[in-house]
Amino acid sequence: MKELTQENAPVLEALEKLKQMRIVPFDVPGHKRGRGNKILTDFLGEKCLSVDVNSMKPLDNLCHPVSVIRDAEDLAAKAFGAEHAFFMVGGTTSSVQAMILTVCKRGDKIILPRNVHRSVINAMILCGAVPVYINPQMDKMLGISLGMGIADVKKAILENPDAKAVFVNNPTYYGICSNLKEIIKTAHAGNMFVLADEAHGTHFYFSDKLPTAAMRAGADMAAVSLHKSGGSLTQSSMLFINDKISEGYVRQIINLTQTTSGSYLLMASLDISRRNLALSGRKVIDSVIDLVEYARGEINNIGDYYAYSREKINGDSIYDFDITKLSVYTRSIGLAGIEVYDLLRDEYDIQTEFGDLANLLAYVSIGDRPRDMERLVSALSEIRRIYKKDSSGMLEAEYISPKVVLPPQDAFYTDREEAVLLDESVGRICTEFVMCYPPGIPILAPGELVTAQVLEYIHYAMEKGCQMTGPEDMKLKHLNVMAEK
Known part of the structure; x- marks a missing residue:
């Protein structure tokens, strides 16, 4: 068997072979290569529907890859400078959650900036990890959160030597990067893992004109959205690990939540995009x-x-x-x-x-x-x-430091919850999310105190047309909070 190179695309090649085999499908999906759903086939095209197939021996299995998917993941790992890569079909949300669920159990601390994606806090709700927030500095004029200062990271590590990991955005939604190499050096000196959210950093791996990519800097795990800047289909992502993390254990963690019916359209798009980036990125x-x-x-x-x-x-x-x-x-x-x-x-x-x-x-x-x-x-x-109009009277954007009262899991799953009018929620502990989407960074997260400043920000954002997501009441007239004793 010839050695695979970056010019190969194992999943794509296997699907091309399958198309030539003229197999009669008595398996799922039920549209049977598009024949059972003409409108869908007309909309997406026969080429697309013919390869929307289920796992079978010639195509390997995403939950336990041993052939073509395994080969494609190995090529991705080499292209991105990692020990191992995992194809993810639940978006980078699933990659981020897999990272946190891998290194944290109930009660474990994780050091992270507050301007993280909601998927991070969702993961803490699932596993019971406790956040130690580093409040990012703020650019007063731009009104945006920045990266984590090294002094703040060192202080958090010193005060929480039992923390399991440090979580870093690389970059933020706005393109801002922290001193990743120094954070990794400091965290590793404290026996902590470094997890990188690189949802917006795929391209870092293929240019020396851009900030340092996490896996090349020595991070332990990185979640990378190839569909954002790498050209793959929406919802396709990759998770990378180094040699200090158990590949088998990560696979077990991924299989807790990821579908057993992995989309070959998504996997093929990851395979093709990796090849494109490796060859001409x-x-x-x-x-x-x-x-x-x-x-x-x-x-x-x-x-x-x-x-x-x-x-x-x-x-x-x-x-x-x-x-x-x-x-x-x-x-x-x-x-x-x-x-x-x-x-x-x-x-x-x-x-x-x-x-x-x-x-x-x-x-x-x-x-x-x-x-x-x-x-x-x-x-x-x-x-x-x-x-253009006069800008006076516009709300001065500033970082609102969260007041964390309870771990996210305790607040989200509390049996002492009630819905109150949003304007009457000041001083109460929130039990759900409120965020503008995109980018999906929570204004309020479960376990945090509702303050007058937070409420002013929410009202102003809604008035300006921001789409608020997260709460049970989708119109956000009410907010779920901890019931008073």
């Missing part, structure tokens, strides 16, 4: 960098907008910056980022990634074209000309 990522740098300059020349970049680096809480991130400060034109986001979509047919109370993020990756960037720049210029 550096060239493609260079073109993305050039495209964003051009757009950043053009946007800054419009006036009032501020598309920020490496000039924000301060050597600590902003140790590095992902220059592929087109993050734009909008408050100077008197509009919240979410308002510019809505105008771009509703008036100019441009869908950006998200807007918050002061910023807009246009996500640029391997599929973008120069003419699309020109259209975005032109639309932003026109929005400034038509909609």
Whole structure:
């Protein structure tokens, strides 16, 4: 048998062979290669439906891979500089949760920034881990959370020597990176694992012009969203580990929650995207960098907008910056980022990634074209000309330090819960999530105290058009809190 190289795509190759075998399907899925659902086949295409198949011997099994999936994962591990890779079909949410469930059990502490994705806190609800939050520093003007300062990480480790792990965003949604190598060195000196959420960092592995990638820096585990900047299908992700983590145990953890009916469409997309990145990623990522740098300059020349970049680096809480991130400060034109986001979509047919109370993020990756960037720049210029207004009176964004009263699991599963009017929840302990999505970073999480400042932020965000997700009452007129004794 010939040795596999990065030019191979084992899952793709196995599916191509399957198509040539003309097998009669007496297994699931029930659409039987699309014949049983004509409308779906017409919409997605026969090529797609013909490979929407179930696990079988020639195609291996995601829960216990021993052949083509195993080969594809091995190639991915080599491409990303890891000891082992796992194909994940539940999004990077499932990858993040697998990391935390691997290293933490009930009562175990984990050190992490508060501006984590909801999947992190969900994992703590599932396993009973206790968060030790490092409050990220704040850029007062931009109104965004930054990375973790080294002094703050060292202090948390010193005060919590029994913590099992340190969790790092690499990068944040806005492109900000902490001093990853120093955090890893410090955590390992304290016998703690380092887990990296690289949902937005796939491209770091294929360019020397970007911040350090977690596995190359020595992290123990990293969750990577290939579907975000790597070109694979939505919901496909990879989890990477180093040689200090048991591959077999991680597989057991993954199989606690991941489907036994892994989608071959998702797995094939991971396999193909890994091959594309391994063979031509550096060239493609260079073109993305050039495209964003051009757009950043053009946007800054419009006036009032501020598309920020490496000039924000301060050597600590902003140790590095992902220059592929087109993050734009909008408050100077008197509009919240979410308002510019809505105008771009509703008036100019441009869908950006998200807007918050002061910023807009246009996500640029391997599929973008120069003419699309020109259209975005032109639309932003026109929005400034038509909609600019006085920015006084806008809420000053600032980091709201959470007051954690209970571990997330204890609050979420409490049998002492009641729903109260949102405006009457101040001083109560929240038992559910409230967040703007995207990016899905909780404003309130289970176990945290509701304060007047938090309530003001929620009302202002709703008024500006942010979509609030998480609570049981989807209109957020009521909030679930701990019942008073």
